[in-house]
């Protein structure tokens with residue numbers, strides 16, 4: 001299982017194009033391996049997913065459906081959890097083990113008064129009527145002291161059974177990734193995500209900022225990662241933002257470098273720098289046990305499943321690679337590399353990162369790649385020169401960038417490497 005992510009500073013620099021074609025190239029590269037469905041492409045652009053329509057593949061369930069499913073089920077589970085805590089307190093209060101002035105009683109009483117019940121589906125379990133009655137009585141219970149009048153109905157709801165219902169609902173609230181993965185026979189890889197803009201819906205915009213909800217989504221994604229040899233994440237501009245805790249799980253980051261002008265180069269360098277900063281902070285907080293919020297919650301889950309060593313290992317071994325896109329001339333590369341080296345040097349980071357940042361490959365500016373008629377989006381195999389370029393990138397990723405020159409190699413070596421794969425003559429490397 002390896003996770004590859006294409007990252008770039010802004011829209012329109014080729015993240016989606018490169019993600020799609022890398023999926024195709026890697027699929028071809030791994031054709032002869034045992035796993036027959038090794039590659040999954042994930043459209044993580046929740047605002048405007050495009051890959052499904054670009055590939056004319058229409059998933060029966062999109063991330064929008066996933067968000068709906070997670071939201072509906074989580075709502076039920078959260079409601080039951082709240083009610084469980086409330087009833088546990090009410091029970092102790094009616095039995096006399098808690099005083100009226102106890103902060104727990106006050107807190108649970110105000111929850112009781114304000115909890116929204118409209119969306120909760122009562123029913124389906126034996127004490128559902130009692131639960132319903134509990135909330136019907138709200139009008140009669142005006143003060144915490146009056147909670148005593150609820151003693152009968154409170155005791156009519158068995159806490160152990162409520163707990164069992166809660167645990168069952170919690171387990172059933174996890175959607176099966178298999179239902180959302182769309183295998184595209186024509187291309188040999190799988191796709192997940194698309195086609196509906198998820199964040200167009202206000203509730204979903206809110207939800208994506210709720211840690212409990214995000215954790216469910218991240219758990220789901222981990223279920224996807226587990227099923228494939230390589231998962232490629234197509235991220236929206238600026239990275240994964242709300243999904244930042246995913247960063248700790250990405251094994252290889254491919255930065256799409258835009259060399260079209262000085263400003264663009266600076267933007268690409270800045271994206272790389274931001275990533276390094278984020279990643280360093282994350283690693284430091286993790287090492288010191290100072291992660292908080294969703295990052296803490298998420299890492300604890302990964303750790304529980306894979307162990308602490310795996311988390312450390314995945315952070316230590318993270319690889320970074322550069323892909324130059326829309327290149328007009330190879331001569332543009334050395335000045336950009338120098339700029340990056342100098343920039344990192346000014347930050348005192350060059351020596352630390354010079355061997356970890358690799359050159360993955362390049363894709364020239366090419367008219368075959370033309371999104372306006374969509375047919376050029378998946379250009380792999382349509383143009384031998386471009387396919388050769390993609391093979392170089394795929395081979396680099398398949399080898400965890402071991403074959404790729406690092407940033408500290410002489411420009412001559414880097415340029416030679418970039419020129420090596422102009423044509424797909426090395427197909428034999430893949431056994432294809």
Ligand SMILES: Nc1ncnc2c1ncn2[C@@H]1O[C@H](COP(=O)(O)OP(=O)(O)O)[C@@H](O)[C@H]1O
Nearest residue numbers: 011012013014015016017326364365366369371
């Ligand atoms: N190497 C290239 N040559 C020509 N056009 C390209 C190239 N790479 C990307 N494009 C075009 O640039 C536009 C934006 O690409 P896209 O992959 O959607 O960028 P992003 O995902 O970063 O927003 C698309 O129209 C695409 O066809």
Ligand SMILES: [Mg+2]
Nearest residue numbers: 015016045236
């Ligand atoms: Mg995109």
